[in-house]
Amino acid sequence: MKSFAIAFELGRCLRFLSICAYMWTMCSFVHAQSTADAIAQYRAMLQDGNPADLFVDKGELLWKAARGPKNISLQACDLGLGPGILEGAWVQLPRYFQDTQRVQDLESRLLTCMQTLQGFDASAIAQTPFGVGEQINVSALAAFVSSRSMGQAFLLPQSHPEERRFYELGKRLFFTRAGPYDFSCSTCHAQDAKRIRLQDLPNITGKEGATAGFGAWPAYRVSNGQMWSMQQRLNDCLRQQRFPYPLFGSDFTIALGVYMGVNSKGGQSIAPALKR
């Protein structure tokens, strides 16, 4: 674990230096190239060694480790394709699960497995703030599971009526304007080629934008050096939308996941990705 930490810190230092060098070069060329190009180049440079890989490794260890009150691993966890099947599971989530009779996303499903297999208290973990206690492990597990579908095309199942109902709900919730600013998800994410300040905004109503917006999380965020799951990403979206605090694994976030995931159909998953 110590060498892991050293390697991680060393990686961060090197990356910081390369970003500094890049920023310096970028300043002189800023007028020569478009913002989008510059940002794409910046991302490409950061792609050379994604710190998310460290969380993938950590997640794999957690997946295989005997943990929790029952001291059992998660290897028998069913993520939709059968117990222990990881390959392709992420690109078919959220989906309906017979045992819980709920549409679940990756994180809420991981909590179910942690409770039923390992004896953890799922609701206690759901109420734990991000970046604290078991929530850190859930992010790492999500990074690991998503990495086993990297490069695969999104194909969320829509055969169960609950899956279709959640798509319809997700669509309505995406367009729901409320709060002090009258914002909805669609205020920023329903048009092509728009930005907030210099940040490009994906149009999540279409395949390309949905894949870019939905298909990149879980991701490592360079700006704060954290590994974020989709639940955490949506939490921050809703914060900026001036909505109240969403409950972890709430139907709002899961329905939105179904809407975005189904819109991404055929798009390629790059999770766990690297974000600014």
Add this chain to the structure above:
Amino acid sequence: MTGFKRFIFELNHGFFSITLYPMRHMISKFLCSILGLLLVALLCACAAMKPEFAAQDLDRWTQEVLRRSFRDEKAVKVSILQQDASNKECSTAQSSGIELSEQKRKEIEDENFKTVVSPKDGQYFGDFKLGEVLAQDGRGLTWSDAIGQPNGGQCYNCHQLSAKELSYGTLGPSLYQYGKNRGVTDLKSEVSKPVIEYTWAKLWNSKSFNACSAMPRYGDHGILSQVQIKHLMSLLLDPRSPVNQ
């Protein structure tokens, strides 16, 4: 035998019957499959006309999901999800893809225009420099904001304003040279009055002129104070403001 009967006879018994028989069979098979396809298409069309879930059920479930998916955090309460008529109408219009009728739009706009409060002292302007600071400031009303701090105007998130600021968003139209483009050369001139009153009303309640505008209702929702809105008025309209250079 007349022409047609002769043709059928030849078809069944004549020289061509052997060669044509399999073709006749194929033709009838082809016709059957066309009919079959038409029937399937008709059934599909019927199914498409009746959606799997009724709109009013989906509306009810949506409200239920909204009610049970959030909690209060700091100053941000769950009750803010309560939609007024314009948010409700515009959300439905957008998610269904059915645009609001001209009459409905007008109703919403009139309702919102009624909320516009003119400045108490009749003075519409403040300091364009403070307006620029407000336009840059995107803080306020999230659960991570300090309680009691004044909110920003977050104008640059969506609009271009001063030519010097390159980091601007494109969700709203460019407001660069807003006053200049509208012929405002003297704020005290009678000619400028309609533009001044329109701009104040737009900042106070954006839905007064565009029912489903994406812009927050700064005055009506108490996001900015009258004093703050006056600074933004100066930023937009004052001929000395960086916006009008």
